[in-house]
Amino acid sequence: MRDRRKLTERSVRIAVFVLALVPLALLAGDALTDGLGTNPIENITHRTGWWTLTFLMLTLAVTPIRQLTGIGWLIKLRRMLGLYAFFYASLHFAIYIGIDQFFAFEYIIEDIMDRPYITVGFAGLVLMVPLALTSTKKMIKRLGGKRWNRLHKAVYLVAALGVFHFLWLVKADMREPTIFGLILVALLAYRLVAERLRLARVRSNMPEVSAARRSRRSAAAESRAGAS
Amino acid sequence: MLIRRAPDIKESEVTDESLYLNRRQFIRTATGAGIGLAATASPLLACTGEPRLEAGSEGPQEEKLTPFEDVTTYNNFYEFGTGKDDPAQNAHSLMTRPWTVTVEGECNKPGAYDIEDILARYPAEERVYRLRCVEAWSMVIPWLGFPLSKFIADLEPTSNARFVEFKTLFDPEQMPGQRRRILDWPYVEGLRMDEAMHPLTILSTGLYGKELLNQNGAPLRLVVPWKYGFKSIKSIVSMRFVRQQPLNTWAISAPNEYGFYSNVNPEVDHPRWSQARERRIGEFRRRPTLMFNGYADQVAQLYAGMDLRKNF
Numbered sequence: 240m241r242d243r244r245k246l247t248e249r250s251v252r253i254a255v256f257v258l259a260l261v262p263l264a265l266l267a268g269d270a271l272t273d274g275l276g277t278n279p280i281e282n283i284t285h286r287t288g289w290w291t292l293t294f295l296m297l298t299l300a301v302t303p304i305r306q307l308t309g310i311g312w313l314i315k316l317r318r319m320l321g322l323y324a325f326f327y328a329s330l331h332f333a334i335y336i337g338i339d340q341f342f343a344f345e346y347i348i349e350d351i352m353d354r355p356y357i358t359v360g361f362a363g364l365v366l367m368v369p370l371a372l373t374s375t376k377k378m379i380k381r382l383g384g385k386r387w388n389r390l391h392k393a394v395y396l397v398a399a400l401g402v403f404h405f406l407w408l409v410k411a412d413m414r415e416p417t418i419f420g421l422i423l424v425a426l427l428a429y430r431l432v433a434e435r436l437r438l439a440r441v442r443s444n445m446p447e448v449s450a451a452r453r454s455r456r457s458a459a460a461e462s463r464a465g466a467s
Numbered sequence: 468m469l470i471r472r473a474p475d476i477k478e479s480e481v482t483d484e485s486l487y488l489n490r491r492q493f494i495r496t497a498t499g500a501g502i503g504l505a506a507t508a509s510p511l512l513a514c515t516g517e518p519r520l521e522a523g524s525e526g527p528q529e530e531k532l533t534p535f536e537d538v539t540t541y542n543n544f545y546e547f548g549t550g551k552d553d554p555a556q557n558a559h560s561l562m563t564r565p566w567t568v569t570v571e572g573e574c575n576k577p578g579a580y581d582i583e584d585i586l587a588r589y590p591a592e593e594r595v596y597r598l599r600c601v602e603a604w605s606m607v608i609p610w611l612g613f614p615l616s617k618f619i620a621d622l623e624p625t626s627n628a629r630f631v632e633f634k635t636l637f638d639p640e641q642m643p644g645q646r647r648r649i650l651d652w653p654y655v656e657g658l659r660m661d662e663a664m665h666p667l668t669i670l671s672t673g674l675y676g677k678e679l680l681n682q683n684g685a686p687l688r689l690v691v692p693w694k695y696g697f698k699s700i701k702s703i704v705s706m707r708f709v710r711q712q713p714l715n716t717w718a719i720s721a722p723n724e725y726g727f728y729s730n731v732n733p734e735v736d737h738p739r740w741s742q743a744r745e746r747r748i749g750e751f752r753r754r755p756t757l758m759f760n761g762y763a764d765q766v767a768q769l770y771a772g773m774d775l776r777k778n779f
Contacts (some may be wrong), residue, residue: 336599341751346741349741353743355739407739408740411549
């Protein structure tokens with residue numbers, strides 16, 4: 240029974256690991272077969288950016304899905320998905336620096352300083368670095384669960400910066416960035432509601448539990464009394 | 468200079484497109500077979516033009532025609548969707564015949580002009596122009612068309628006419644992108660009279676020696692090469708001579724980002740991105756954007772004394 244669960248867990252993890260590489264494989268395939276269209280640099284920039292946001296959303300969806308389905312081991316996918324988000328973000332940034340701007344640092348610095356959409360995108364990437372660096376088991380232990388959790392709440396900020404990065408670069412058609420934004424809001428709302436419900440349950444359960452215990456105790460006492 | 472004045476090239480001299488598209492191979496085999504290049508070069512050069520040199524801040528740069536494939540599959544034409552490949556995929560639903568252009572306003576010859584009559588009356592000439600999109604990419608396109616000034620002269624605008632306003636067809640049945648209000652349909656653009664009468668300004672009916680494809684704004688579109696691409700309104704159904712400066716669609720959509728003039732200007736950035744450089748489609752490195760898209764010698768005097776930062 241336990242071995243079977245471990246086997247599913249393992250195969251799901253391997254499957255997710257491989258699936259997360261598919262966007263990269265497709266991109267490489269298109270690049271090799273001249274399939275990147277008329278503006279290849281724009282194409283690869285947009286695609287890696289889109290996948291960064293998608294992986295950020297998937298990372299944030301792990302906990303709600305885990306809680307709603309009760310499948311606890313899903314949490315083990317979270318780190319991998321988060322690291323993939325960082326991977327695609329790094330690729331996105333590397334393309335911008337090395338291919339789009341071709342290392343024209345005077346323009347890159349101007350972009351980061353003066354163009355709000357690039358400023359927030361860059362800030363999001365920078366914020367991901369400490370999260371990626373502290374993603375190892377060793378670092379979780381070193382930081383302690385509480386501090387680690389608090390640090391990694393920053394992933395919400397990263398996702399929000401990513402959504403604004405997208406929203407501020409489109410000209411008129413806001414549909415796609417809006418969808419990402421709504422997903423993020425839904426994930427945040429779930430967490431706030433779930434937290435509130437949990438607190439409420441804890442508070443209201445406490446007297447209830449003791450009341451139940453009391454009544455059970457008194458019932459036992461009564462039965463004892465009745466027996467004697 | 469990139470512009471070609473009228474009889475520079477006759478349509479009969481334009482290289483056949485298949486030959487044009489295979490030009491490199493043609494040259495290779497021709498030279499490989501030992502045939503002198505001189506014999507084959509002249510018809511080829513008639514179309515591609517000898518590599519033109521342009522003095523930019525980073526030195527001379529070559530200007531090559533953007534391939535037909537790219538010109539016809541990478542388009543901003545939101546009436547057919549906001550993706551660059553949407554117009555090529557969706558524009559087949561546009562019916563370009565019958566087609567009339569309604570002329571109204573401050574002129575002596577208002578009326579409905581049939582596209583066939585327009586095409587017959589104004590013979591097409593080829594103009595090779597740079598096209599600079601406000602999104603910082605650019606192309607070089609061999610347009611077919613005729614000077615807008617010729618058409619306007621025949622319409623006899625009155626002295627009250629200070630601007631011309633153009634409208635694109637509004638028909639969500641034919642233009643599926645109009646089913647969503649991404650922009651304030653129908654698309655509207657406008658020019659000051661002196662801009663409209665400028666010899667560089669053309670009404671285009673084709674490109675690469677062929678009729679315009681729907682995704683490029685068939686059957687009739689404006690081309691104003693010194694302005695950002697969105698000024699060159701497509702699939703025109705209406706022209707109106709007016710006293711007041713028209714409100715153009717992108718200026719309605721984002722007034723702080725898109726103005727009425729929208730002249731290509733490397734010194735005036737879009738509020739969200741730089742306009743100093745552009746990516747020429749097909750090139751790897753960005754190249755510097757030229758003032759008035761390289762047509763400053765011809766058009767700068769139109770804006771003498773104007774603050775181009777304010778009148779962006």
